[in-house]
Structures are given as structure tokens and as C-alpha cells.
Amino acid sequence: MTQTEPKMVDVFSDVEIDTALATNAAGFAIAAMADTNPHIVTLTADLGAVLAEFRERHPARYIELGIAETNSVSVAAGLATCGYLPYIYSMAPFGILKCAEQIRTDLAYNHLPVRLVGRLTGLAMGIFGTSHHAVEDVAVARALTNMTVIAPADSNAVLSLMRSTEHHEGPIYVRISEGAGQVYAEPPAFEFGRWLRLRTGADVSLIGHGMGVGLAVRAAHELAARGVEADVYDAAFLKPYDADSIVDTVRRTGAVLTIEDHSEVGGLAGIVAETLGRNGVSARVGHVALPDEDLEVGVPADLYEYYGLTPAGVVNKALELVQL
């Protein structure tokens, strides 16, 4: 399979944090999609500010449901049975974890096309306490039959992947990563369920999703300066995921590091380990992820530093792996 080379930003000249994400690419994307698709409706549980653009352009198709996430998922299911395409914008710890059963029973089992756009994922609300951490959401969402789980790496990936959600049967979780560094210079072309290879190298595979992609790309530059060449992937699709790419890259490098602002249980770390085991691929396997223990509370930048979710943290783990 040939793949169009994604146009990437120069990680050393661009700003560290993708400000476009903070200003809400997912909100702008949905407003633009609704201009041409009259079936799109949006629902929120007290997160309407994110949808200011949509509300202005399509007020009748904006449905505020108050602080009642579980209700919003089931209401969206009802709308979907009538031909509407509901996008629910919510804070991920509440919109996904609190609603896991409604998502499973009402959306996934019934194959209904409802889009769950999770804002403030991972440790993006780290200062507010562990109630506001969303670090098990991928594990829960990907365990559900018929779900699709997508984690864009930056604002350009959000624009591209949001558009890909318009025509697909079944529910989709779009995990917006607010703390991500910019990766793409323009919206990249994704193939459903396939990962983009962002860099080629023979020494270690770096696979990230969401903010993990920017960290992998930046770490790869640093590793190259130390003589270690990384094969870098954007694991934008966590369900279905790209097992072929995992097997292919690890067969070439013999060492793989996954990077994600998610628990080490059930996320990308698990996807890669399971895939290698099922395919009989022996490799050195490591992860940069959040430990399965009580997490610290603090501003996101401090927490990322603390848990090694930084380019330097990725470099250190990668060097440990290749020097084993």
C-alpha cells in the first residue's frame, strides 16, 4: 500500500503547544460540516461554549441537555433512529466514562451513528483533581463492540478526522487531545483504520496517539542526533487499529515504545503488546503512559513532566529500550 506523505511542521520552529486546538478545531469542523449536512445535530451537557460557531449558524440543531451526560447519550440515540447524525460534545471523564453503559447499550449494540467528541482528555484538567482525569476512556471505549475510536494528533488531524466521521455506520469516539504539539502542516489524508508513518528508522518504533504523536516526532529528532533512528507512527485509529503496521515496524526495529496520555492499562500500550503476542513477534516493548496507580494533581505541564510525557521523557525511555 502506498501512502501520501503527510506534510508536517518543523518541530523546532513551530510553537510547542498547538494553539488551534485550544481554540477549538473540533468546534469549527462541526459547524462547517453542518453547513452541507442538514442531518447533523449537536448535543452538549453544559459545554455549549465549544459550539459557539455551530450555534450561531445552526441554532435549531443545537440541543443543550444540561449537566446530564447519560441522558444526552440516550437522547442522541433516539435522534439517530430518526435519521439524524448527532455529535455530542462533552468533557471526556464524564461524557465517556460516566456514560459507558449508555454508549454500549444504546449506541454500540444498536449500531447507531452517534459521534462522541471528548474534550479535555487525559490530564488536560489535571489541576481540578482526579475526578477530572480521563485516562481510562480509550480502554473502556475500545472494549465495546461496534465502536470506532479515533485520537487526532493535532488540530489539522482533528479537521481531517472529524470529516471522516460523517459517513460511517456505528458510534465513534473522537478523543480530542488539548495538550498536543502541532504535527501536521495541513489536514493529513487518513485511510480508515490505518496509521500514518511519519518517519522511517531502523532502530526503534515510536507509536503515539493524540499528544503522544507530537512527543514521538520531537523525540525522534533528538534520538537522531544521538545516532538512534526512529520509525514513527500516528496511531490515530485505536479501534479498528492498524495491526499490520505494528507487526511491520516492529519486525524491522525489534523495539517499540508507545506514547499516550492514558493509563498503561487498555490503551495503545495494550494494543501493541496484544498484537505482537498474537502474531508471535518477539521484541523489546516499552510504554510512556500513566501508571496504574493514584495519579498526582497539578497543572497539565507539570503532570506531563512528572510522568515523562515530554520529548525528553520519550527519548530516555527509547534509549533504555535500544540499549537493553
Add this chain to the structure above:
Amino acid sequence: MLERGRPITSAELNRRADWIRLQTVDLIEQAGIGHYSSTFSCAEIIATLYYHVLRLRPDDPQWPDRDRFLLGKGHVATGLWPVLADLGYYPAEWLKQFGKIGSPLNDHPNMRLAPGIDFSSGSLGHNLSVATGIAYAGRLSNLDYRTFVLTGDGELQEGQVWEAAMAASHYRLGNLVAIVDANGFSGAGPTSDAMNIEPLATRFEAFGWRAVEIDGHDVDALTRTFDELPDPSSSQPTCVIARTRKGKGVAMMEESPQAWHLGLLSPRLRDRVVAEISGRMR
């Protein structure tokens, strides 16, 4: 097309409710286990809705203008399957597969498998929310269908029901009708002993609903209440609190409704129950 308000006599509706009870006995026997008394409490409600109230097109189950019916208390689907077969949604032979692997008719309804099911159910507390979404969609699409949900009274202990009740009145969904099969019992005992849900009418009214309280076995009261529903374009959802008896129509089940919440009649008791119900239908 089956129009709203199809003429039918009270005697026929009563007979139809007892026919639902008999069919339920058969289906449960096939499956080896099932919910007798919860189904019996809403037999008149199901009969009145499907043989008098709902606007349907069994030959086109996805017809956008159809009235919707959601079985919030999904554990009584055995009462619905024979009705949908009788109306022509699927062949009556399907009933013979009930309880077997691969059957489109399950103990709780699955919208992907059975024609005529507007939404799957089984997890209590969801369907009033789903119905709120369907009613909202009716507003967006300018369609005049009504959306009915049949809930149990124990189901009202689920918090999500009240999130939905709040949203439905907030959005002025006069095209939404909740029917509470208030039989007074949940699986483990009297509903309000476990957690008091009364006064139901006052509670729904406080949430902005129009509440009507009737005898849920009186087919004339049911018919009148549904005939007098406000126009779907009106601005207040309606809650019909149907006071019922769990196990209605079978003396031993009325006496011990809990014992027959979930179970299987022995052949001897089955014959007795069938004789009691059939005797009334002659």
C-alpha cells in the same frame, strides 16, 4: 395503514389482553424462563395501544410518520411478540423460535433483529431518554407522530428517567407520552418499600408534565385517556400513570406477584392458568 383510533369494542380489547397472557404463557414455556406477572400487569395497555391507539404501517416498519412505541420495561417483550406477529410485522412462525439461539425475538427486544421494535431495551431507565430524542426529532422534522414509552414503576428509581423528564418538558414535547405500569412491585418486593416513588402524579407534574392517573386494566379508561391526548403539536408531555396489579388475570399470581416475577410454570400449574384465562375468554 393502521390509523389512530381504530374502532374496537371493550370486550374485544379485554379478550385481546387475555390472548396476550395466553401467548406469554406459551412463549415462556418455550424459553424455559420468563416474566409472567410483569407482563400480565400491562396486557390491557399493550392491547389498547396496538389495537386502537397507534398509527402504524406493519408493512413498512421504518415509515417516518409512524407513532413510536418503546418498551422501557423490556422484560415484558413476551407480551409484545405475539401482537407484532398478529399485526403482520413478521410471520407467526417466528414465535416458535423464541428462546432459541439465532431467534430475532429475544426476552428483551432488539431493534436490529425484530421489525416493529423502535428501540432496544433491557437496561432500565434508558428508554424515556431515547423517546425524548425521538420526540425531539419529530419536532425538527415537522412530523406529527407521537412517541409512547411504557415504563415500569421500579424503573422510575433510575435517575436517568428524571433527567429525561426534565428535558422533555424543557423542550415542550407534547408529542411524548410516558405510560407507567404502576403495578407496585419490583423484582425484589413492593417498589416503594425499596425506594419510595410516590406520589407519582405530583412528581411528574413538578417536572412540568401533564399527569393522568387511571385504572390500567380498565380498557375504557385507557381508550378514553389516549383518545383525549393533547395534539402532538402541544407543549406539555403527558404521563399516564396506569395503576395495575402485578400478575393481573391469574388469581395465584395476583396473590403472590413476586413469586411469578421470573419463573416457569410447572405443566400442572400451566394447565390451571390456561384454563383460568381461557375460561374468561369464552
